[in-house]
Amino acid sequence: MSGPDRSASRVSQVIVTVSGPDRPGITARLTGILVEMGAVLIDIEQVVVREHLSLGMLIGIADDRGVLKELLFAAKELGLTLDFQAVVDPHAKPARTQRYVVTAIGKSLGATEMHALSAVLAEYRANIARISRLSHGALGSVEVHVDLTEGDDPVPLKEGLLRLGTSGSFDIALQREGIFRRSKRLVVMDMDSTLISIEVIDELARAHGVSAQVAEVTELAMAGDMDYDEALRRRLALLQGLDVGVLRRLAAELPLSEGAERLIRALKRLGYRTAVISGGFSIAAEALKAQLGIDYAYSNTLEIEDGKLTGRVIGPIVNAKRKAELLETIAQSEGVLLDQVIAVGDGANDLLMLEKAGLGIAFRAKPKVRAAADLAIAAGGLDSILYLLGLSAREVDEVLALPGS
DSSP states (O other): OOOOOTTSOOEEEEEEEEEEEOOTTHHHHHHHHHHHHTOEEEEEEEEEETTEEEEEEEEEEETTOOHHHHHHHHHHHTTOEEEEEEOSOTTSOOOOEEEEEEEEEESOOOHHHHHHHHHHHHHTTOEEEEEEEOOSSSOOEEEEEEEEETTOOSHHHHHHHHHHHHHSSEEEEEEEOSTTTTOOOEEEEOTBTTTBSSOHHHHHHHHHTOHHHHHHHHHHHHTTSSOHHHHHHHHHHHTTTOBHHHHHHHHHTOOBOTTHHHHHHHHHHTTOEEEEEEEEEHHHHHHHHHHHTOSEEEEEEEEEETTEEEEEEESSOOOHHHHHHHHHHHHHHHTOOGGGEEEEEOSGGGHHHHHHSSEEEEESOOHHHHHHSSEEESSSOTTHHHHHTTOOHHHHHHHHTSTTO
């Protein structure tokens, strides 16, 4: 009767963590030992924070090999701390999870904000897998990769993060991680109170001396007592006789929203297509298109006679339904899937457009729009959208510094 085969070594899995001052060659030295000693590298992840290295490796080793001893010697020579822990059951199947990305954006994120964020993640059983800094200088944005157990509903987590963002001084966005998060190709934006910081019709009403009357109609529409088309017709009728020069002068000096120019410049340099779809007026939208180099602009065309507004619109009104249709038309003409489209707006007439897009973003919007959108931006500027694409501030700066940008 033969005894056990002692020629075959039992293989164990060990998690090795290394930390300390960073310098070139550390990873090469440690993985070189694995090669020399015949160990198997199963997984590896490394991050450097302010010149301080944190390296994790999952390795497979034979019990009779001195791999860990050699790693400890090397770490000591390099001035590093090394710890290791055996994996109790290396054959256990990990729970199936779905990866999500949480992006936090603010003027400054400190311990208070990160504690509040991590507490909400813990409350909804979202396990943090990785945290990456997106901003440079002050800690203004981080990207947190989290795992939810497959089958868990992400909606309660989204609602919890939305409440936190609404009550705090920073924005929080939750996106499902996947190929379409990183492959957006078309960004469609509303104009008034989104791409620009004013409502053009309110400025025209002020110039024509009918602000109160226009505001009264707007309030009826917002309360749901009048549909969008009828409200627009009534407000335009109040502008009858206004010199079109007032609109043209206004269009030549439209105040851009915070971060708008940086966003559009970066998107153009990165090859994105851009569009304005607005319930506002074509003279303003076309001026904005020319100023920023936007690819498409759709809005209402005002009827003009003898240099005066007649108070009527030429052609179909660009309402909520029309906005969603135009978004789909542009996507089709560009050969872009709807999952690759971002839509940005602030009002109820943007909701169908936000719903149609793969990613709908409410920008400084009313609570109803924020709750219905995929993501909401309230504290940051429009260029916060670049963080939501996974771009760091340093990467954006590099893009904008390229010749021709």
